[in-house]
Amino acid sequence: xxSIVIPVFNEEDNVNPLYKSINEVMTKxxxxxxxxxxxxxxxDRTLLHLQKILTNGDANGNLRxxxxxxxxxxxxxxxxxxxxVRGDLxxxxxxxxxxxxRDIPKMLNALTDEYDVICGWRRNRHDNIFKKFPxxxxxxxxxxxNDVDIHDSGCTLRLYRKExxxxxxxxxxxxxxxxxxxxxxxxxxxxxxxxHRSRTMGKTKYGFKRLFRGFIDLTTLNTINKWGKxxxxxxxxxxxxxxxxxxxxxxxxxxxxxxFFRIWDLYETSIDIVSNSILxxxxxxxxxGILFILIGFISELLVRRNTDSHSSYKIKKIWSDxxxxxxxx
Numbered sequence: 001x002x003s004i005v006i007p008v009f010n011e012e013d014n015v016n017p018l019y020k021s022i023n024e025v026m027t028k029x030x031x032x033x034x035x036x037x038x039x040x041x042x043x044d045r046t047l048l049h050l051q052k053i054l055t056n057g058d059a060n061g062n063l064r065x066x067x068x069x070x071x072x073x074x075x076x077x078x079x080x081x082x083x084x085v086r087g088d089l090x091x092x093x094x095x096x097x098x099x100x101x102r103d104i105p106k107m108l109n110a111l112t113d114e115y116d117v118i119c120g121w122r123r124n125r126h127d128n129i130f131k132k133f134p135x136x137x138x139x140x141x142x143x144x145x146n147d148v149d150i151h152d153s154g155c156t157l158r159l160y161r162k163e164x165x166x167x168x169x170x171x172x173x174x175x176x177x178x179x180x181x182x183x184x185x186x187x188x189x190x191x192x193x194x195x196h197r198s199r200t201m202g203k204t205k206y207g208f209k210r211l212f213r214g215f216i217d218l219t220t221l222n223t224i225n226k227w228g229k230x231x232x233x234x235x236x237x238x239x240x241x242x243x244x245x246x247x248x249x250x251x252x253x254x255x256x257x258x259x260f261f262r263i264w265d266l267y268e269t270s271i272d273i274v275s276n277s278i279l280x281x282x283x284x285x286x287x288x289g290i291l292f293i294l295i296g297f298i299s300e301l302l303v304r305r306n307t308d309s310h311s312s313y314k315i316k317k318i319w320s321d322x323x324x325x326x327x328x329x
Contacts, residue, residue: 002033008079008095009040009049025101038081041071065319075175077314099157100195107159116187120157120194146180235296242289249282
């Protein structure tokens with residue numbers, strides 16, 4: 001079975017044509033499939049339109065709608081959908097009609113034994129420059145910092161083997177960097193060019209706040225990949241730098257006190273070591289070094305405690321064919 005997961009927020013004009021398009025494509029493929037829409041606290045008629053699809057019989061038992069308690073964001077909504085998939089293969093896509101369901105067969109053909117994940121590449125992206133340029137910049141940083149050979153880490157249209165995402169942990173807006181996270185875990189990534197369409201209905205949720213948060217998430221991911229399992233090593237490295245600088249400053253203070261005027265005749269008189277600001281700075285660096293050692297120790301204790309990102313959302317109700325009919329009667 002193929003599971004298709006679609007987080008949506010205020011996409012009342014898009015959910016009906018999107019489901020119809022998916023149904024047509026998947027029916028031609030001939031494989032059993034299910035579609036999971038995750039309503040991320042929409043405040044328009046998105047949920048009502050999804051309920052009508054369940055009611056009018058078009059769903060044929062292959063549609064479920066997860067209604068979240070409130071708006072949590074795309075990453076928690078995506079995790080909620082992934083937690084309920086039944087298929088061995090999982091497709092994720094956006095709910096704004098910019099991802100084309102007709103690319104799904106191409107991605108299925110690309111998923112050979114060599115790969116665990118097939119990522120979409122919006123090579124000819126139909127967005128304005130305010131979306132394309134920041135995306136290209138983030139993709140460039142992602143390839144450099146996380147060593148992932150993927151052109152478009154922000155494309156939600158992806159195909160996964162179920163084992164790649166069944167224990168996936170995401171935080172903040174980590175859905176953008178799922179390929180980097182999975183590559184770090186040893187899963188093999190592939191990529192195909194996909195059709196990207198202009199948004200014709202609804203309002204984009206992209207803004208400069210998301211650009212800033214995306215950059216923060218990228219640098220955080222890079223740090224976690226390097227030091228997430230061994231934070232004490234990172235803090236010990238900084239502590240070592242503090243200790244080394246402290247030692248050099250202390251040595252300089254001693255030289256000013258005993259050597260610069262006696263041996264090399266650089267000073268006329270010795271400098272009182274007690275009142276020397278360099279000695280004070282040396283002691284301050286020593287204290288910082290000790291603090292970093294302690295912080296590293298505490299971080300090592302905390303990181304060994306399990307955190308579950310699936311607590312970042314709460315499901316209000318799961319709608320299927322029967323629930324959809326009873327709600328509208």
